[in-house]
Amino acid sequence: MTTRLFGERVQRLEDERLLRGQGRYTDDLGNGALECAFVRSPFAHARIHSINATAARALPGVVAVYTAADVPFGDLDLPLLIPHPQLTHPRTQKCLASSIVRYAGEAVAFVVAESRYLAEDAADLVEVEYEPLPAVVTPERSAKAENLVHADVPANSAADVTQAVGDVDSALARASHRLRRRLRLERSAAQPLEARAVWARWDAVEGRLTVYDSTQSPTSIRGGLAVLFGLPETSVEVIAPDVGGGFGPKIMLFNPDELLVPYAAMKLGRPVKWTEDRREHFTAVTHERAQVHEVDFGFDDGGKLLALDVDFIHDAGAYTPYGLILPIITAAQLPGPYRVPNYRVRFRDLYTNCTPTSPYRGAGRPHGCFVIERVMDAIAAELGLDRAEVRRRNLLQPGDFPYSVGTMWQDGGMAVYDSGDYPELLRLALERLGPKPEGDNIGLGLAMYVEGTGVGPYEGAHVQVLVSGKVVASTGIPTQGQGHATVFAQVVADELGVSVEDVTVTSGDTRRFPWGVGTFASRGAVMSGNAMANAARAVAEKAKRVAAEHLEADAADLELAGGEVRVKGSPGRSLPLAVVSILSNPLRYAFGGGDEIATQFQPRPRPGPPLAEGEEPGLEATGYYSPSPGSTWAGGCHAAYLRVDPKTYRLEFLKYVVAHDCGRVINPMILEGQIQGGVAQGIAGSFYERLLYDEEGQLRNASFMEFLMPYATEIPDVEMVHLETPSPLNPLGIKGAGEAGTIPVAAMLASAIEDALGVRIDEMPLNPNRLFELTR
Amino acid sequence: MIVNGIERPEASDPRRLLSDYLRHDLGLTGTHVGCEHGVCGCCTILFDGRPVRSCLLLAVQARGHELATVEGLAQPEAPMHPVQQAFKECHGLQCGFCTPGFLMATVAFLREFPDPSDAEIADAIAGNLCRCTGYANIRRSVRRAAELSRQA
Ligand code: FES
Ligand code: FES
Numbered sequence: 001m002t003t004r005l006f007g008e009r010v011q012r013l014e015d016e017r018l019l020r021g022q023g024r025y026t027d028d029l030g031n032g033a034l035e036c037a038f039v040r041s042p043f044a045h046a047r048i049h050s051i052n053a054t055a056a057r058a059l060p061g062v063v064a065v066y067t068a069a070d071v072p073f074g075d076l077d078l079p080l081l082i083p084h085p086q087l088t089h090p091r092t093q094k095c096l097a098s099s100i101v102r103y104a105g106e107a108v109a110f111v112v113a114e115s116r117y118l119a120e121d122a123a124d125l126v127e128v129e130y131e132p133l134p135a136v137v138t139p140e141r142s143a144k145a146e147n148l149v150h151a152d153v154p155a156n157s158a159a160d161v162t163q164a165v166g167d168v169d170s171a172l173a174r175a176s177h178r179l180r181r182r183l184r185l186e187r188s189a190a191q192p193l194e195a196r197a198v199w200a201r202w203d204a205v206e207g208r209l210t211v212y213d214s215t216q217s218p219t220s221i222r223g224g225l226a227v228l229f230g231l232p233e234t235s236v237e238v239i240a241p242d243v244g245g246g247f248g249p250k251i252m253l254f255n256p257d258e259l260l261v262p263y264a265a266m267k268l269g270r271p272v273k274w275t276e277d278r279r280e281h282f283t284a285v286t287h288e289r290a291q292v293h294e295v296d297f298g299f300d301d302g303g304k305l306l307a308l309d310v311d312f313i314h315d316a317g318a319y320t321p322y323g324l325i326l327p328i329i330t331a332a333q334l335p336g337p338y339r340v341p342n343y344r345v346r347f348r349d350l351y352t353n354c355t356p357t358s359p360y361r362g363a364g365r366p367h368g369c370f371v372i373e374r375v376m377d378a379i380a381a382e383l384g385l386d387r388a389e390v391r392r393r394n395l396l397q398p399g400d401f402p403y404s405v406g407t408m409w410q411d412g413g414m415a416v417y418d419s420g421d422y423p424e425l426l427r428l429a430l431e432r433l434g435p436k437p438e439g440d441n442i443g444l445g446l447a448m449y450v451e452g453t454g455v456g457p458y459e460g461a462h463v464q465v466l467v468s469g470k471v472v473a474s475t476g477i478p479t480q481g482q483g484h485a486t487v488f489a490q491v492v493a494d495e496l497g498v499s500v501e502d503v504t505v506t507s508g509d510t511r512r513f514p515w516g517v518g519t520f521a522s523r524g525a526v527m528s529g530n531a532m533a534n535a536a537r538a539v540a541e542k543a544k545r546v547a548a549e550h551l552e553a554d555a556a557d558l559e560l561a562g563g564e565v566r567v568k569g570s571p572g573r574s575l576p577l578a579v580v581s582i583l584s585n586p587l588r589y590a591f592g593g594g595d596e597i598a599t600q601f602q603p604r605p606r607p608g609p610p611l612a613e614g615e616e617p618g619l620e621a622t623g624y625y626s627p628s629p630g631s632t633w634a635g636g637c638h639a640a641y642l643r644v645d646p647k648t649y650r651l652e653f654l655k656y657v658v659a660h661d662c663g664r665v666i667n668p669m670i671l672e673g674q675i676q677g678g679v680a681q682g683i684a685g686s687f688y689e690r691l692l693y694d695e696e697g698q699l700r701n702a703s704f705m706e707f708l709m710p711y712a713t714e715i716p717d718v719e720m721v722h723l724e725t726p727s728p729l730n731p732l733g734i735k736g737a738g739e740a741g742t743i744p745v746a747a748m749l750a751s752a753i754e755d756a757l758g759v760r761i762d763e764m765p766l767n768p769n770r771l772f773e774l775t776r
Numbered sequence: 777m778i779v780n781g782i783e784r785p786e787a788s789d790p791r792r793l794l795s796d797y798l799r800h801d802l803g804l805t806g807t808h809v810g811c812e813h814g815v816c817g818c819c820t821i822l823f824d825g826r827p828v829r830s831c832l833l834l835a836v837q838a839r840g841h842e843l844a845t846v847e848g849l850a851q852p853e854a855p856m857h858p859v860q861q862a863f864k865e866c867h868g869l870q871c872g873f874c875t876p877g878f879l880m881a882t883v884a885f886l887r888e889f890p891d892p893s894d895a896e897i898a899d900a901i902a903g904n905l906c907r908c909t910g911y912a913n914i915r916r917s918v919r920r921a922a923e924l925s926r927q928a
Contacts, residue, residue: 008792011864015857018872019860021806021846025873118789193810193818193873195906244808244873245907278811385832481871481908670868673909676872704815704905712911741910 005073005490005500005734009669011256011721012484013500024241026197026214026275033199034063036117036261039109039126040280041101044135045149048128056111056125061118063268065126066110068098073228073265078254082323082387086161089153090349093319095256101130102149102318104698105283105450109257110266113270125721135353135697139292139315142350149318149351158320158349163331165406166342171307175298179378183371184763185746187315187691188289190360191679191709192480195281197271198257200265210237211262215231217518222510233514240478242351242509245682248360249286251520253321253711269666272729282702287691288321288360290315291367292332303379303390307342310334310371314349317356319397319648324349325410326357329364329452331413332407336372337422337635338394338450343406353697359520361681362742365451370764372446374745377754379751386447387751388430395448396420410521411455413629419725420635420661428721429637429659437641437654437692445640447744451632453662453736454526454727460515461494463539464620467562467585469578471496471503475528476516478508482524482738483670488532490666491732494609495536496543497560498577515624522736525627525666526632530730540662543580543619545682549606550575581619586610625730632727632735636660638679638744642752649768651687651749653716654672661723664737671737672744678741680715686746686765688714777838779804780848787835787892795819798845805871806846806876807843810905819846820877827884849883858924859883859917868917870908877904881920882912892918 017023053065053245053513068074078092097108109126134147142149142156149156172178199212209231214705215221216236226233243250257274265272276284293312297763314327327347335343377392380387396403398421410417426448426533436444461475473492489503506512507520507528515525540560547565550553551573559568566574575583596602611617641654658675663670690709692700701707718741726733759774777784779802787797795812797915798804798821810818812831821830822844849857859882864867869875878901885892885900892900897918 012867015864015869015872016856016860018869018875019846019856019863019879020850020852021804021876025805025808027809028799031800031803116790116796118881191907192871193816193905194808194871195810213830242873243871244810245871246836247907278813338781399894481869483870672871673867673913676910677908678910681907703813704811709905709907712898712915713902715911717912717915718910 003044003206006666008490008667010486010500010667012486012492012664013489014483015470019293021111026108026199026212026241027242029212030199030271030273033273034112034114034268035114035116035119035121036272036274036625037111039123039128040284041097041104041106041108043101043130043132043396044104045128046091046101047133048097048101048130050129050634051109052127053109056122056219057102058332059118059122059125060296061114062111062122063114064112064264066096066260067339068094068299071385074098078321079224080500081252081321082325084324087324089158089319090320090323091150091153091322103302105280105355108286110260112268137352137354137693137697139290139313139350139352142352143313143382147691151354153351155229156351158316159324160348161775162346163407164344168307168309168344170481171342172296172298172309173219175306176297176300179383180481181295181374181378181762182295183295183374185289185367185370186292186765187287188360188685188689189282189287189691190247192245195276195278196250196255196285198261199271199416201261201267201271202266204269206239208235209262209266210239212239212756213733214443215240216246216250216478216480216520217250217252218478218508218510218640219514223307224254225578226256228259229266235696237511238508242368242466243480246519248288248363248520249358249449250616251358252518253286253358264507278704279449279702283355283699285676286358287317287355288323288326288357289685295371297375299379299675303383303393305338305340305375305379305394308335308340308375308627310345312347314347315352315357316349316768317352319355319356320349321356322358325359326364328408328547330368332409332517333365333450333452334368334371335368335405337396337450338372339396347465356694356764361678362739363521365739366741366746369447369449369744370747370750373744374750377751391426391448392423395426397423409452409627409631415452416630417633418449418630418729419729420725421725425635425637425659425723428768429639430659432657432659432721433639433641433655439643441646441756442641442643442654443752443754443756445748445755447747447751448637449635451522451740451743453634454523454632455521455523457517458626458629459517459527459531460513460622460624461528461535462513462620464531465496465539465577465581467581467583469510469576471498471502473532474506474509474512475521475531477514477528480519483667484524484672487666491529495533495540496577498563513522516701526730526734526736529666529734530625531623533732534623534625537576538621538623539619539650542621544585545578546584547580557671563767578751580636585617589641600710623747627729630729632663632729634660634662634735634737634740636696636740636747639753640748644753644756644771647769650698656718658717658718659721659723660723661738662737662740663727664724666723666734674719674737675741676718678739679718679745680710682742682745683715684710686734686749691766711748777840778842780844782921787837790836792835793831793832794833794838798830804845804847808873808876810873812880813884814874817877817881818874818903820880822884824881825884844848846879848881858928859921862921862924866913866917868909868913874904874906878914882921890922890926892922
């Protein structure tokens with residue numbers, strides 16, 4: 001075999017197009033389409049008495065104004081994506097609100113016009129009469145249930161779930177030390193730099209709907225639209241072209257625009273496009289992170305955690321389209337890399353009059369990590385022990401795998417860690433971090449994490465060798481910058497013995513691959529990577545069978561390398577893959593060349609039909625990968641030295657180290673990019689960004705001017721150490737890495753700031769003002 | 777106005793943003809729009825050689841001026857501009873949405889500071905947001921771009 005590409009720092013194949021300004025993001029496409037604007041609720045909670053669109057409809061250039069009464073799905077609840085038996089009171093919004101609005105930013109009417117400018121003019125002319133109702137804004141207020149978000153949901157509670165391992169009450173009672181903490185995380189938002197966009201066109205002659213959508217899951221959107229519009233799935237095409245960042249909120253939530261834009265295109269017989277602006281992105285697109293945890297824990301004199309009792313409330317926002325996934329993840333993996341013999345966790349998923357929540361990079365994991373790491377630091381402080389030592393005493397050991405946490409996991413099974421070496425990760429991080437630099441107000445931050453990655457149910461891939469010898473591959477999941485065109489090409493190129501430049505990968509286009517789930521939950525590399533390997537292996541096997549006949553060799557004696565199928569050990573006896581591709585389709589190729597070898601007048605060594613029984617034409621194959629229940633569990637340790645300026649309370653990172661293990665690494669360059677980017681998003685969400693809702697449920701800082709995202713001057717270079725413990729669960733031995741950079745950052749910063757300033761940190765995010773207050 | 781060396785007709789609508797004019801009237805969609813309020817820098821172009829945010833200008837304000845967008849950095853068949861090349865080598869982009877803005881800011885910066893210090897580099901790109909990369913590779917890319925430009 002040629003040099004393996006798996007594990008190499010292959011430069012990205014997608015870059016040149018993007019660098020030359022030739023990217024194809026949704027709003028770059030569809031010039032000439034009708035354009036749209038939404039009328040959105042200015043109130044967090046209000047009854048709608050009337051909607052009058054007469055003036056808007058009369059404005060020249062306006063093609064249509066839709067309210068709930070004007071669309072056939074006006075009464076339909078948007079889908080509940082992940083029902084759960086314990087989600088007793090799920091609620092989802094309507095496409096367009098007609099009687100009540102439950103968050104500022106909820107869609108009320110939709111304007112289609114000749115241009116976006118005119119559509120916005122017309123949106124201003126839509127008159128909506130609201131009667132404001134009391135707004136429920138924080139999860140704490142929601143828990144008090146003085147006002148209800150949904151009149152028919154008692155106590156504002158969508159779900160109340162308790163799980164327990166061991167006997168927490170008696171272990172707490174027996175423990176020689178016992179502490180309580182109240183740990184609070186605030187709302188945050190992903191803010192991909194490309195906001196959302198949808199462009200649809202309807203081909204009435206062919207009865208075909210084509211939708212370009214800045215989504216993390218085109219296959220799911222296609223399935224939903226087919227049902228909604230009563231079309232066979234084969235008549236709906238959904239394409240996620242280049243997507244400018246995702247981080248969670250672009251998961252298939254069936255946002256109102258994803259229904260209304262295709263509907264308008266079909267109804268009006270013209271292409272229609274909607275591009276979200278940043279202000280509406282702030283309130284109309286899902287948030288995450290707000291959770292308040294009451295933590296009660298007991299430990300022995302040596303610092304061993306004996307019992308952990310966590311009762312937390314999750315701020316669901318106004319609706320629960322994504323079910324219970326966020327609190328389920330927190331609850332499941334809260335114990336992190338530690339052995340917690342007695343663990344009880346209760347959560348309530350509470351409605352508030354704020355934008356709904358859905359996974360944002362980390363998805364419930366940063367919360368769990370924050371809790372357990374605060375617990376570790378609290379134990380160390382209480383007993384006067386070294387923080388690393390307390391962790392060492394509680395860590396799971398390499399011989400403990402597979403390890404069942406005893407909690408329910410997001411895939412419906414139990415949370416079972418597959419493999420890892422946590423003590424080694426801690427050692428590697430501290431070794432790289434080195435001694436503490438001299439100086440005042442410098443803190444050591446330390447946090448460990450696990451990350452359940454690569455959840456099922458499945459992904460698939462198609463791989464084909466063209467008659468040119470070039471390879472095309474496709475998978476259902478789209479890319480938002482993770483380098484799919486490169487890493488999947490590496491996997492395929494290795495299996496087929498071709499160079500990486502010869503492989504062109506298409507992802508997220510249902511025309512090319514109609515099945516799949518989506519890009520989220522650090523699952524892309526695990527799921528589609530293994531599906532690609534399966535498909536490519538099937539192609540390689542087929543290439544050997546086809547070539548075997550012509551090389552008069554046994555298929556088992558053949559190998560694929562250097563773009564050829566050749567007899568092992570006899571370099572002269574080979575066929576180029578291009579020729580094998582031609583042979584695999586017994587037909588003549590007028591332009592492709594090579595037809596002389598495939599013609600029916602060429603004597604064939606094998607008797608029988610040109611296409612052997614059971615064989616399909618074409619050098620191509622489809623492969624799937626579906627894990628048996630169970631995720632691959634990545635893990636790691638973040639460690640840093642941080643200086644807090646005693647006057648301005650600005651942070652200065654002196655050194656930031658990540659030791660991490662995500663199994664076998666396909667492309668270290670891309671992996672490091674994911675981790676660095678994840679750390680930046682973690683720092684951003686822990687110290688700079690915060691969503692400020694006022695008492696009325698108005699988001700007061702819905703712009704980049706007031707929601708402070710860090711620039712290059714705030715984010716340090718992260719040093720990384722890789723440990724590779726292959727996952728036993730999949731053929732490639734890989735685990736996901738998309739969220740690893742973000743998960744432990746809040747916990748690590750709390751640990752560092754506590755150490756630097758000597759004040760206790762129980763909340764995130766922080767900022768200079770808050771640190772000033774805490775030190776008073 | 778002249779865009780990437782080509783004379784272009786004026787925008788007809790007086791309230792059309794320059795960013796919309798470039799993207800949707802001229803089809804130069806390499807210039808991106810991330811906020812339309814002047815903070816993210818995705819829409820950065822060169823305006824008479826200086827980096828500006830095209831979302832904060834009206835198209836009519838560009839009358840008589842010379843504009844450069846990412847599409848003008850290298851001809852389609854020609855090798856990439858050293859700054860583009862550097863971003864590729866250093867993995868300075870992930871989703872690529874912020875990238876044209878960073879490229880244009882870097883091109884202008886390196887003209888003035890051909891041999892910048894690390895602090896100058898961070899400052900120079902501190903008007904552009906990137907949500908994917910965490911900036912480390914962008915800082916490296918700018919450093920590498922300076923090297924490549926000096927060699928060129
Ligand atoms: S789009 Fe112009 S600065 Fe953000
Ligand atoms: S690469 Fe995605 S925003 Fe910078």
